[in-house]
Amino acid sequence: MNDLKFAFRQLVKNPGFTAVAVLTLGLGIGANTALFSLINAMLMRPLPGVVEPEGLVRLTHGSFSYAKFEALKAQQVFAQTVAFDLDRLPAEVNGALQSSRVMLVSGDYFHALGVNARLGRTITPQDDQAQALVAVLSHSFWTHAFAADPGVIGRSFRVSGLAVTTQRSAHWLQLMGRLAPGQTLEQANARLQVVWPQVLAAAAPPDTPAASDFFRQTTDLQPAGNGFSNLRGEFASPLFVLMCLVGLVLLVACANVANLLLARGAARQREFAVRLASGASRRRLMRQLLTESVLLSVIAAFAGVLFSAWSTRVLVGFISSETGPVVLDLRPDWRVLVFSIGVIFITALMFGLAPALRATRIDLASSLKERSRTFGGREGRLRKALLVSQVAMAMVLAVGAGLFMNSFRHLLQVNTGFDSTNVLLVRADAISAGHRGPRAAQFFTELLDRVNSLPGVQSAAMSWAPPVSRGFGNNGNISVEGHSPAPGEDRIVWSNFVSPGYFGTIGQTLLAGRDFTTGDRQGAPGVAIINQSMARYFFGDESPVGRKFDPGGGNNYQCEIIGVVRDATHFSLKESPQRVFYLPYAQGADFFQGENMILVLRSAATTSSTVKQVREVVAQIDRDVLVETETLKAHVDGSLAREHLLAMLSGFLGMLSLLLVAIGLYGVMAYSVTRRTGEIGLRMALGAQPVTVLAMVLREGFMLVVTGTVIGAVAACAFSHVISTLLFGITARDSVSFGGAVVALTLAAVIATILPARRAAKVEPMEALRYE
Amino acid sequence: MTKDNSLIKLESIKKVFYTDEVETHALSGIHLDIRKGEYVSIAGPSGCGKSTLLSILGLLDSPTEGSYTLNGQPVANLDHSQRARIRNREVGFIFQSFNLIGDLTVFENVELPLTYRGMNSADRKQRVTEALERVGMAHRMKHYPSQLSGGQQQRVAVARALGGKPAILLADEPTGNLDSKNGEAVMELLRELHREGATICMVTHDPRFARHAERNVHLFDGRIVEESVEGDER
């Protein structure tokens, strides 16, 4: 307790030191906790409310049909096999329809999770057979939509589009299992692989040829105890990379504080000597100093918590823009607590131990004497070693920042093949509102007509998949008349349905032939527009216009190519050019049993009033249709959330580390100049020119930075190799990033060294006599 | 003849230190001539201004008033860089606490002033070796100061002062931090250097060593109170 009181007094006594140390460490600790909380919430936290979550496993490789689910269930690989599908549907909230999360689950679902109803009952396998539709409400929906009314049991409420969803979901299910007691994931997986062919055989549609792709489908098991969202795949590796970078920043911060402590230890040398001389043991003194370090670390952690809370929210904001609102349970749990306490103590040890060891290793005889007879000595070496390692770590951070920022810059410069300025995407969910088949077509045609006549709208059109579809889309093998494919040849082509004027609206150039017209309707000859990549692949230098193909891959060549458009980014900015053909929306009516179209409209400026007008138009046609709007630019940028996150955060961390290094270098050099005032005075007395002394100090600073930079560059090479899969448009040895990092570090070094160097150049030769 | 031989001429030198509104008159009207080849000792009680006088002679500090002519050249209007050049070429300093640089070897310490002169490394090596041989420390060239005794360190400091072949050696209580045996040896070294032709101005308050000099100057309260020439005394 005495130690603690004294430690506290020491910190209060040196407010400047304390402030710099707390700020430095606070940023480091806070950033670490923030990132860890996020990783914890996203990847490590077991599902809340689930009994023995570690017993849950999921089948990977895409979605499964209901037939597969039943076939798998019959094989009894798991204690329980469940299927579910997550969707957004308009559901009744306080009388009005509101887009809500709806989950379709198989009867075993709640049983497998071990979740019981708080009110009423959960869904059971009997409900699978029953005719009546039943629903279980989540607590938050119950509170939100029914004001937590206990009388809700037995009541009915409206959910639009359920029938449609059920139909579609029959092919797009997620499968999950609960392991039998004592069964391991490996055992279950081995068993799964054995029965899988039987599952496929049982689930195959009646006339599937034996050689079909259907029987080549594979699957695998993964733990599902932490839940499974696509956030994991998307953000796991960037978050781990960031965690490493943030850890490095904390190390840099520790080195800084260690350096400050070393300087302070040197200044407190006499205090320690007196304590030792009056009988304190070295161990006792160490304890005192480490108490000071831990206290400092704890105070910094409190400052860090604020920073952490704020930055976690910023991070979640980033991730949300990618996938719609993200619900992550960010409340600190024991893992975060253990992590934070661990970080506090490790940090305290890292910055406190070396200075404490150094400070208590005192030659009593000489330090109680007034003066030493020589200048210099080798005390600065530890400080310099710390600084070199700091520079090396900052180099890694700066290179990382450079690589991610440069990748991002390349992505922003990708030629998308369309012009996203002033284009608005409108998603009207007509299907869920009950418009199907011809009625859906009618709804969208009417919507398009009305929007087209809105003032300020230059052109409007529709498309099934948006540009940069992020995985949404349809592809398959096609066959082209006159093109005899080699065995096993890749004839996969993506397809999309668009309305006349679509290409003009988004600014995708028509290179040959004509656009669709209203004449290209049901009953008229089948037509298609293909993109450059498809044209080049199938037709080389010949003109594809007038040629015919079968979109189904058979030999019914009834689709005539009427135009060629420039390649446009199809599903991601990172893709290599994809082969795509476009069919007129009006000829795809069969296809649109359960599909919504996306409205694209170009206006003079996409303003909130445009959005409002569009919403009004939709409401005029059908009040129950929910509308979401987004600018095409936001849509494209949103697809880069991961890269943006990496670029921004690594950039921030890089800057932070440069700042810390500059502070560290300044501290080391300023301290060194102060400590060596006598020596510098002597050099002056011996005839050194001021500029010579200036150069000497600059050179010393530079040697440290150069050494650190070289070591850091080697480490950065290894680092950049590891992250190379996250890069785009540059290699892991990107010279711009490495060169930029060197320039940034040099600049930081100049700024940090020039002041101490100038002070050194102003030392009077009389200083040589100061202690005479 | 005497006039031609003059190396240093101080006229009405005053030095005032201002600290916290307190004026300290460290030197008040010093007249002093030192001829080439002379060995002058300066003595006086602590605080009388001996070190201040020496630092003005060595261009470490400037007088508040008065004129200082070195080698026939007035030094009052020289800039920083010119003064550094003179310190480097004309003056050799020997300090009471040796003032060697701990990070540099004996050789490098002696070499330092020559480096500032921009001399090439072969010439430097020759000069340093000569100077270290002269003080009998050539065998310790690669040692660090901390590995030497006080007496040895002061010899190295003398070699550093000699290496540049200065017009004058200035020594501020060179034996102050040495035991009597080592002190004796350093004094003997200075005497030999003087016999070989060096001009020396040395501060000491040990009368035994003052006797080594040809001329003794006594300072009291910033003034010269007595000048005596060895031999006419007693």
Ligand SMILES: Nc1ncnc2c1ncn2[C@@H]1O[C@H](COP(=O)(O)OP(=O)(O)O)[C@@H](O)[C@H]1O
């Ligand atoms: N830098 C300084 N600032 C203020 N006073 C000084 C300074 N240097 C010397 N003095 C004062 O000038 C007087 C002469 O000092 P000094 O020449 O060091 O004496 P000595 O070497 O004879 O002992 C003393 O009173 C001393 O306190």
Ligand SMILES: [Mg+2]
């Ligand atoms: Mg003195």
